[in-house]
Amino acid sequence: MDADRPPTAASVFDALGTDYERAFAGSAAHRDSLGQLLHLLAPHSRVLDVGSGTGRPTAQTLVDAGHEVLGVDVSTVMVDIASRQVPGAEFRCADIRELNPQEGSFDAACVYFSLLQMSRADQSEVLRLVGRSLRPGGHLAAATVPLDVEGVNATFMGRPVQVTSFGESDFTARVASAGFTVLSQESSVFTPAHPAGLPEPHLFLLARRIRPS
Numbered sequence: 371m372d373a374d375r376p377p378t379a380a381s382v383f384d385a386l387g388t389d390y391e392r393a394f395a396g397s398a399a400h401r402d403s404l405g406q407l408l409h410l411l412a413p414h415s416r417v418l419d420v421g422s423g424t425g426r427p428t429a430q431t432l433v434d435a436g437h438e439v440l441g442v443d444v445s446t447v448m449v450d451i452a453s454r455q456v457p458g459a460e461f462r463c464a465d466i467r468e469l470n471p472q473e474g475s476f477d478a479a480c481v482y483f484s485l486l487q488m489s490r491a492d493q494s495e496v497l498r499l500v501g502r503s504l505r506p507g508g509h510l511a512a513a514t515v516p517l518d519v520e521g522v523n524a525t526f527m528g529r530p531v532q533v534t535s536f537g538e539s540d541f542t543a544r545v546a547s548a549g550f551t552v553l554s555q556e557s558s559v560f561t562p563a564h565p566a567g568l569p570e571p572h573l574f575l576l577a578r579r580i581r582p583s
């Protein structure tokens with residue numbers, strides 16, 4: 371790694387692989403969010419999973435419920451693991467910022483903790499991109515670590531990372547300005563099950579697309 375450059379999301383998550391899944395498997399808030407989304411989805415919905423990680427729990431839960439999932443992740447290791455673990459979903463190795471999904475081609479999208487290595491401008495643009503990819507009335511389930519930080523060097527599960535995020539109300543406002551109405555939000559604190567895991571705030575939002583973004 372070049373000492374002057376922050377580690378890329380791909381390098382961080384290539385190194386973590388299934389350790390990430392194990393560390394976050396106990397998140398009741400993540401399971402609740404997926405449960406709420408499942409209640410809103412019509413049978414055989416098409417769902418975009420942004421930063422799909424190992425495919426568990428998100429893609430797995432959706433596929434088990436009969437939905438069609440496209441997972442996109444910038445980490446080749448994560449895409450390999452997810453493809454093996456959730457063969458019923460499609461996974462693509464790509465940077466979400468370079469994906470150009472067809473307007474209105476998904477019924478729902480999940481964006482769970484996948485924006486944190488992007489600039490604030492890119493996070494807002496990805497939320498808009500996701501909004502455009504949904505049919506009107508389509509749903510977004512999103513989660514972030516709601517901290518008012520920009521380009522902060524931190525340690526995540528023992529690895530150096532650079533983190534950019536928004537506080538709770540700013541993140542919710544970004545989702546709204548990407549063309550969504552926020553239906554519900556849940557705040558909690560979660561400690562990853564990892565020797566170097568530290569308590570972190572989590573914010574889960576459920577939103578509906580109301581207008582072109």
Ligand SMILES: C[S@@+](CC[C@H](N)C(=O)[O-])C[C@H]1O[C@@H](n2cnc3c(N)ncnc32)[C@H](O)[C@@H]1O
Pocket residue numbers: 379380383394420421422423424426427428442443444445448464465466467481482483484485487488
């Ligand atoms: C914190 S993990 C969360 C994984 C999964 N969403 C979950 O909650 O279990 C973030 C994931 O987003 C991916 N990611 C980060 N930036 C990305 C980008 N620009 N495009 C696509 N995937 C990205 C990472 O590689 C990683 O697998």
